[in-house]
Structures are given as structure tokens and as C-alpha cells.
Amino acid sequence: MLNYRPYLFPFVLFLLQMVFIFLLGFYSQYEYYPISNVTDFENPPRGLVEFYYSMFTDIHVMMFIGFGFLMTFLSHYSYSAIGFNFILCAFTVEWALIMRGFIFDWDASKQKFLIDVESLSTADFVSASILISMGAVLGQVSPLQLILMAFFEVPIQVVNEWIGTHFFCANDAGESMFVHVFGAYFGLAVAFVLFRSNILDSPLEKSRYTSDLFSIIGTMFLFCFWPSFNAGTTHGVERLHAITNTYVSICASVIGAFLMSTIVRKGKLDMVHIQNSTLAGGVAIGTVATSDIGFHGAMIIGTLAGMISVLGFHSLLPKLQRIHVHDTCGVNNLHGMPGLMAAIAGIIIAFFGNRSGYLNHLTDVCLTGGKKRTNNIQSAYQVAALLLTLCMGVVGGLITGSILRLPIFVQKYENFEDEPIWHLPDEGQTDDAGSLNKNLDRRFSVIPTANLNKNLQKRFSIFPA
Amino acid sequence: MLNYRPYLFPFVLFLLQMVFIFLLGFYSQYEYYPISNVTDFENPPRGLVEFYYSMFTDIHVMMFIGFGFLMTFLSHYSYSAIGFNFILCAFTVEWALIMRGFIFDWDASKQKFLIDVESLSTADFVSASILISMGAVLGQVSPLQLILMAFFEVPIQVVNEWIGTHFFCANDAGESMFVHVFGAYFGLAVAFVLFRSNILDSPLEKSRYTSDLFSIIGTMFLFCFWPSFNAGTTHGVERLHAITNTYVSICASVIGAFLMSTIVRKGKLDMVHIQNSTLAGGVAIGTVATSDIGFHGAMIIGTLAGMISVLGFHSLLPKLQRIHVHDTCGVNNLHGMPGLMAAIAGIIIAFFGNRSGYLNHLTDVCLTGGKKRTNNIQSAYQVAALLLTLCMGVVGGLITGSILRLPIFVQKYENFEDEPIWHLPDEGQTDDAGSLNKNLDRRFSVIPTANLNKNLQKRFSIFPA
């Protein structure tokens, strides 16, 4: 009997790709604005190539290389990390182009949505959300489940952001709420639903020297281009604020992460903290990045974010496992909590209308006061946007997780292991001590292995029985 | 007796470098156009720094990091892959600056050719062609042979592109014909001439876990910056088309590659496809990237390219070996066939004059109709440019390969192995199981190895005889 399960993944991909071709083909069109018609470069037309393209490529690198390599830290799951990040991100940007097109950029007169460089950048922002969720469930799900997760998560993310920005008129310059908080708690909710006890203490959930070095490639690119992420669709003085605030804040979080890592790990450094918590300043500054918060503001937010993120990895991560949330990449510590910090900073800065600049972003679309909102009302709407995001993230994640648990989608993959999913090189999965023995076993069957505990076997089998 | 052979490589390099210094020194000059004189940014002056520089650096990264790391996948040949890519690319950009200067940018009144940011970008395009050819013969030739290949290939590539663009007035926005098709079939022709039967089934022609991860660094940078490659010298609405079409098409080819990989490999993924075929959409959209093909067009081209490229790796690669073409990196599948797809798309789109925009590119230089060409005539010229490119590539490659086979240039290097070319670290060539044993042998000679099949020895020697 043919086992149809492995072919569900390409079948679903093919089906959805056909749908996307149809939707993009019928409903989208190029949006070109001639640079020679631009009169005011402080308020340039949306998505002007000359103005936004170099930031867009930075953001693109963050998604595919930054997130992709950051997740390669697992010793036996690096192919899957970089590979699934690749397909998931490519899938998401297609789907996000369409969903954001219909919801944000629909031109009723032409019955089309428009595509320009801003569409490409915001599609990457949406994919950031989905990749963060992937981080929470890394190694616990099949590629098919990831694609389905993205399929459900994208519309929820887009609708949430649309309500937050168009209905509440909340400010979230660097998308710390709509991307980071949403993605993190959506992912954690999915992880909660998919939790299986055999995931705890898996011998494969560990890094090795080389995989940690690949991982920090991702860290470094995320670090370097984070100013572009937070400034990616801004202009005028807000652009300068976003760049300089983010630069200062994320440097400060490097300091915060290193010093707290040395403290909690008793005088030694922990690579997990260096790979992740150093970036918390980029998340935690997000919502207020375009505001006039002063460099002491940026420094304090960044330093605190780095420290809190390390504390999260050290103390909170194990506690979350006890309530059946296995957060593989620690997205709660890099995106969840620093995102909440950003949201709170956004609530506070809204009290200072002149510093937050929220008035510039109010439009007639916003109900309940619209352009004449007071500071206090704006703060309240910032709170509302945060609560909505948390709610949409958690509920959306619980529902999506329940769908992913349907028997048809569950595949008997081992956790944190490439082998069931990839054709690996002859040497076996890794070059390290463990796999050396494993390979030798495989090739020569010198030692009967059937009845040994698999992990012990790996370690011991180098010695002739 | 002194063995002069190892010193041929530095001697040739030195000699050619002297020639290049002379030619660049006497015949080139800076071409500066003050940005304050620019009146129409939709038609900016050639190579304007402010307009083109950030795309140039993207292209530069694609050449040195993208191509360089993509080729590091061989387990015992990673130093050579990244190292030879480095020297070959640096050599080629110097040589291409000169050749394109004399052929494309010669200013007869000054008796000089001009150098600006566009010169730097197009020199990188030429080097793409040469690096693609290098991919076909990777591990089969010495560094000296690579340098000589570049020395002969550069003028042929430049002349071919000059005829194609100035005589035929063919449109090839992303250089899919002039760079990808040319480079691929030139390289395959060289591989055919240099074919030796002992190259088949070399035990060293394989990847390992770590080398595959280095390789995908290259994939990711090529992916992220491909829009800059296709849009690198364009402006106005064509620039927007090139960016958005390429973004959509290359994402689509990721989907196509993943789904087809799972199918042909029976439910598992193959890293070779993920490293290469995911990029086929960037190549296949090239010729028509600046045209108004619609996003369904870009999606369909990308998806098909990804699928066809995987099929090529799976089915065609072994067949090519049987006719004595050993294509190490599978450039036929990533550059050759997707390049042909692009050329065909270019022929088709030319029938739709308004969509292809070919009229904007016609100049008085073009014979046979010139600016008044009809759609059909333009299509015919696109066909002519493709045929010329194939012909120049294959014949040029056969001749160049024959020169490289001259006894003086052939060095007794083993295939796919760094050791004869590099001083390697003490640990030996790799950290993997194979080399561990090999090293131990080397150091302690515990086991007599002389009469054992080398490969078997590598595998077995860990067990005391």
C-alpha cells in the first residue's frame, strides 16, 4: 500500500501555490510612482524604490539569513532549521502579499491591490511573525504543519494589525506588538496544544560547537540590520529617530545580556544568551523607535531588555515547560517579553504627545475621537491594541494548534532530528563523536544495536564490545 | 631538479597583473557625473553613485559570498571552492573592467574608457558568467587552469554580449542569456573536453553536514540579493518591475523546488535541491524581469523553474555524465535550463511590444530595422541572440578546454581534494569520521596502509587490525 503521508506536503504546497498564482494574477498590479514627480522627499510616496529599497534588502536578509541561521543551533536539526525557515518564509511572503493586499491596500476603483517596495517590506514583516512562531515549535512539527500554521497565522496577523492600526490608530513603529508579541504568543499557544511529554529531556535537543557558530551568523545579521527593520517604512525625522534609537538600544542590550549572563551562569558566559538576548534591545525599542525618547531612554530600554531576556532564558524557560509549553528557541525571552516592554513603553510615551508624535499618524479612519485624540485617550488605545494582540495571538494559536493536531497532519517524526526528513550525507547527520559511532554501526554492523538504549549506544559503541 | 610547475600559477598571475596595470593605467579614467546636475532621476546618468551603489554592493556580495559559499559543499574541497572563487572573481573583475571598457565604453575622443559604478557592476556580471563556468568544472581543474579559463572566457563573453545588445538589440534585463546561459554552456563544454573517466564515482565527491551548511550561506545571499542583480542597472518603472518580479519569481521557485524535491526523493528533502533549485526563479525571470509580465507571470515562471531545476538534478545530471560531461555543481540545472526558460520567455514577451518595452531600448546602432522594428522582428532577434550565445558558449568552451588540456597546464592534482593545493591544519582536511582515521594513520602509522584500497582504509582503519 502506498504511504500517501509524505506526499501530503508537496500536494498542499502545490494546491496553495495554484491558489496564490490565481489571486496574485487577477488582483494585483505594479504600483509605480515616478521619482521625478516627487516634490517632498520628507513625505515621499509609499514604497519609492530609491528611498526604501536598501532598507528592504536589509529586512529581507534578516528574515532569510538572520532568522534562518539563528535557528540552526540544534546539533541534529540544522538542515531543517535553515530549510524550513526558507520555505516557510517564501510561502509567507507570497501569502502575505495577497492578504495585506486585500486588507490594507485594496483599490476598490481598480478592483486591484497594488504592489511596490513597501508591499515587499511589509510582507517580510508578516513573515517575521510567522518565523517567530516557528521558533517556539522548532523541532516539534513537520514541514506540512509549519506550512499550515503559516496559512492560518497570516490572515490573523494581518487582521490584528489592521484593527490595531486602522481602528485603534495605535502607534507601533517597529511592529513590536503586531509582529513580535503576536508571533511569540501565537507560537507558544501552538506549542502548548502540540505538547507531548516525550519532548522533555530529548537527548537531541542540544547544540554543538559548530552549530552554535552557524547560529550566531543569524544573530549578527539581525543585530546589524535591526535599525532598518524599525525604520523600514518611515521617513522624515522619524526615520532618523528609528535608526539612532535602535542602534543605541540594541548595543545597550548586548551589554545587558553579557553582564547578566555572567551573573546567572556564575562567572561564565552562555552562548544561548549571546545568540538571543543581545537582540532584545531591538525588539524592546520597537514601538517607540520613531519617537523622541532621548538616548538615555534608548539606553535604559536596551539594557533592561538584555538583562530581562537573559533572566527569562535562565529562570522562566524551565517553568514554562512545567505548564506544558516547550519553547524551543526561547521566543518568549527574545520576542515575547521584550515585545511587552516595547508595548508598555508605547503606552507611557503616548502620554507625551509631542514626544510620541502620535498625532501625525491619526487619520479620519480612526473612530472615537480621530484626529483630535488627547494623550490619555491615545494611551488607552495603545493598551487596547496590546490586549487585542495578546488575545488574537493566544486564541489564534490555540485554534491553529488544534487543527495541526488532526491525525491526518501528524507525522511520526522524531523530535529535533533531521534524519527522518532529509537525505543526509553519507557521514550521517553530524561530524561529531556521536554520529561517528552511529555511522560506523550503520555501515558495518559490528555491534548488535537493537536492544540498546539508542543514546547510550551512540556514546559507547566506539569501543569494541 | 626544480619543479617549475607549482610556480606557473603565481608567474602567470604576476604577468597578467602587470598587463592589467598597464592597460587600466593608460586607458581608463574616472567618470564622475555631479548629482547636482541631474535633472531627471527617472533617467539618471549612467552609474550615478547615489542611485546605483547600494545595488552594486548587493551584487558584489552575490559574487564573492553567494557563489563562493554555494560551492563549498564538497566535504574535502571547501578551501578550494571559496578560495578559487575569490581569486577568480577578483581576477575577472579586473579583466572585465578592461575588456568591457575597450568594447562597450571606449571614448574615442579621449582615447580612454570610463569607469563608474556601472562599470563595477557590469564587471561583476561578467564574473558571474565565469563563476558559473567554474561551477561546472569545480574540483576538476587547478587554479592555474581556472585563471586561464577566465582569461579566455572574459573576452568571448563580452563580445557575445556586445553583439547581442548592440547589433541584435536583444533585451536581456537580468542577463539570463548573456551571463547564465553563456556561462553554463561554456563551462559544460570545458568540462566535456577535460573529462577523465577517473572522475566518476570519486569517493571525495560528496558533501558533509557542515559543508552543506556553509554552502547554504551562499544560497541565502544569492536569494536575498537577486532582485538587485536583475535591477542593478535599470531605472524608472523597469526598476520597479525587475525588483518585484524577481522577488515574486524567486519565492515561487523556492516553493517549486521544495515540492518537487519531496516528490522525486520519495517524501524526503534533498539538500542539493534546496541549495540550488530554489534560486532558479531568479535566473528564469531574468530576461523579462523589467517587463510588465504581471505577477501571475512571475509566479508561473518561478514555480516551473524550481520544479524543472530539481528534475534536472535528479534525472539529467547522471545522463550528462554518460556523455562525458561531469557538471560538479549542476550549473546546467541552476543556470543553463532556467536561463533557456528566461530566453524563451523573452522571445514570447517580445511579441507583446507594449509589455516587453523593447522599443525603449532600440538605438540607431541596431541594424535591420532599428528603432522601427515590429514585435515579430524583435522576437526573431531574441532568438538570434540566444542561438549566438549558445554557439559562442559551446565553441568558446571547447576551444578553451582544449587549451587547458595542453600538457604544460595540466597538474597532477587529485580531484575534489584540497590537500594537494593547500597547507591544511594539523587535524587534517576535515573533522569528520573519515579524516579522523586518516590523521591518526598519518601521525602514528599504527596500521599498515600501503596496500589497502585508500577509501576502504579510511573507513575501516579505526579498528585495530
Added chain:
Amino acid sequence: MLNYRPYLFPFVLFLLQMVFIFLLGFYSQYEYYPISNVTDFENPPRGLVEFYYSMFTDIHVMMFIGFGFLMTFLSHYSYSAIGFNFILCAFTVEWALIMRGFIFDWDASKQKFLIDVESLSTADFVSASILISMGAVLGQVSPLQLILMAFFEVPIQVVNEWIGTHFFCANDAGESMFVHVFGAYFGLAVAFVLFRSNILDSPLEKSRYTSDLFSIIGTMFLFCFWPSFNAGTTHGVERLHAITNTYVSICASVIGAFLMSTIVRKGKLDMVHIQNSTLAGGVAIGTVATSDIGFHGAMIIGTLAGMISVLGFHSLLPKLQRIHVHDTCGVNNLHGMPGLMAAIAGIIIAFFGNRSGYLNHLTDVCLTGGKKRTNNIQSAYQVAALLLTLCMGVVGGLITGSILRLPIFVQKYENFEDEPIWHLPDEGQTDDAGSLNKNLDRRFSVIPTANLNKNLQKRFSIFPA
């Protein structure tokens, strides 16, 4: 008794971070210049986002990824290399923002210094100096010592550059004197003071196949973005000169390095040369990068720099050890000597006033002639700037080194080893042959190891006694 020493590092970081928050918070402010007010883009306002940002991100990548990965070549010290580069660079940019703010950009009327994209770029330039010094002492100092070194080095670097540019009005476009020469000789002076004889012939001071590949990631990004480094704060025709000269010169140094490496290493290539000397052309062109030196000038400088740098690695490095300067990364060969070449080129080109363009940079600030300087006087001032830089670097390094030797700062770390500083993955420090055995030992204690020479033990212990 509590061992306070490991906590000195986070304590000092915390203390200095508090000071930085205070200084940045009270004395800095955003400097925004609206692009719509710009009338002359050939002389754009300082740090204009739209004009400088994409070059700034390139420079940022060079610091964190370029320098960071370049130093990962040591087989057992890769975590420390990339990690300490990260913290040191983040620390330095904060500190440099402040020091350059007070010394270069102080606005007495506002009692503030201004922060814009140029501030971010120049802070990165300062950090380049400190990272070069780190290269000289890599593996010989603790993270605490590195932070303290940066704390003392930054003000000296800034003062030296201020005197050089504002008092001597020396031209140093790509900062080859103020950054490269200063950083290299400062670092070598520190290395001299900290020299301990047990550092020689450490069995851990070696690379392995994988660590060399990580290292060359750094090389490649430094190579690709070096034109942005040399052109990062220029505009007008000087920007074009800087980009094209650097592109040509650094390509030429790739050729020079490969050919000289093959010669001195008797027909084989040495990865150390390829990682480092290929970049010497970027350093050696620095001082004159913005000048009209012609492409033969750029080619000759680059080719020579690549060759000399290889000779330095091959011949000078061992000699320096004999006079008690252990230069771990060979910064004398990549930054020191090529920097001196650049300074000499700057002295020579100053004789040709029209080509060096020094008159454009003279201001009323410069004493002794100021705007009316002759060519000869300018050359003399270039000499003065070089001598001052050498003097400040060496004396500053000697004093700083003496402080770092104070008993309170010396920690008993082994040289070139991550293990005392990092929590490492279970597999032990590396995946290579050596650590395999080490791990097995650790886990099973098969072999009594106490009395064996540690290194021998590592190599032999795979064989049951």
C-alpha cells in the same frame, strides 16, 4: 570564601553602562536635517540619512560580522572570538559616540553634542581601531581586560584623530593612519607588555578546517564592503574616487596575496594569507582613496600591499615573537604595514596638490598656514600625523598594557581556550579528532589521565591503554 573575580567583569560593565547612560542622556541630542531643505547634493549636510545610511550598514556589517568572524579561526577559541568581538564592539560604539561627541561634535551653544548617521559611522570607525588591537592580543586576555583596553584606547584614538585632522589638517580619507596604524601598534604594544613565555607554541593556537571556513566569512564581508568603509563619510567626486579606487586596489591585493602565498609556501596556498592579506589593498589605499591617483596607482598599491602582507605573515611574524610581541591575528601584516604604506602614499600624493585635493579639506582651524598651505607643507603635516599616530599608539598601548597587568585584572585563563570562559555544549569544545578523545575521557574515564602531558593525552587516548 566567595570568589569575586568572575564578577568583576559584569560589575565593571554595569558601572560603565550607568556612566554612559548619564553622559549620553544629558549631553546628546538627535541631529535631523530635512532632506527637503538640501539644495546641493554634492555637498550634502552631515550624516544625511538618505545619502549615507546604506554605507553605514555596510560598515556596521564589517565591524560585527567582518572582524567578528575573521577572528574565529582558532580551533578552540571561536566562541570567544565572535563573542568578545560582539561585546567589545557594542561597548566601543557607545563609548565612541560619547567621546567623539565631546571632542569632535560639541555644540557649545546648546551644551550638547549631536547624533546623526555620521556619528554612528564614525563610532564604528573607532571600534575598528579597538577591534584591530583586540586582534593582536586575541586569546591572551580576559573579557574584562578587553573592556578596560577599550575604555582607555577610545579616548586616545579620538584625541589622536582630532589633533591629526583639526590641528595638522592631515588627509586620511579611509582612516588608514588614525584607525589602522593606530589600532595595530596600540595592540602590539599591549601584547608586548602582556607577553608571557608560555604563550609560545601553545598546542591550542591553531586552526581547523571548519574554523578556517568561519573565519573566511569575515574576510568576504570585509572585502565586499571595504569601498563603503573608505567612502563612508565622503561625497561628490571624492566618493566616486574612494569607491572605484578601493574596489580596484582590494581586488589587486587578492592577486598579490595569492601569488605571493604560492611562492613563499612553495607551490601551495596558505589559508592564513587568503583570510588576511587579500584585504591589505583596502587598508593600503585608505589615506589616498579619495584622491585622483589613477587606476594604475590603485592597482600598484593593492598588488604590493597583498604581497608585502604575505611576506609579513611568513617572515616577520616569527621575528616579532622573538622580541616578545605575540601578534595572534597578525594585525601588523594586515593593518600595521599596509597602513604605513597608505600613510606614505598620502605623504607622496600631498606633493601633488591637485591630485590629492587636500586644499578642499583645509579649514581655518588648522594652524601654521591654514588654507594657504603649499604642497610641501601639507606633506610635512602628513608626516607629522603619522609620527604622532605611531607615538600615541605605542605609548598609549604600553601604558594601557601596564594597567591591564595589575593583579586585580589578571585572571587565570588558559590561552586560546574557550572552556574557562564559556559553558560549552556537551560534546566538548569542538567536533574534531582531539576533542572527541577528550570527551570520551571525560565521560568514561577509561584512561588515567592525570600524569600525562595534556596534549599527548588528547592525541593518544583513543587507543585503550
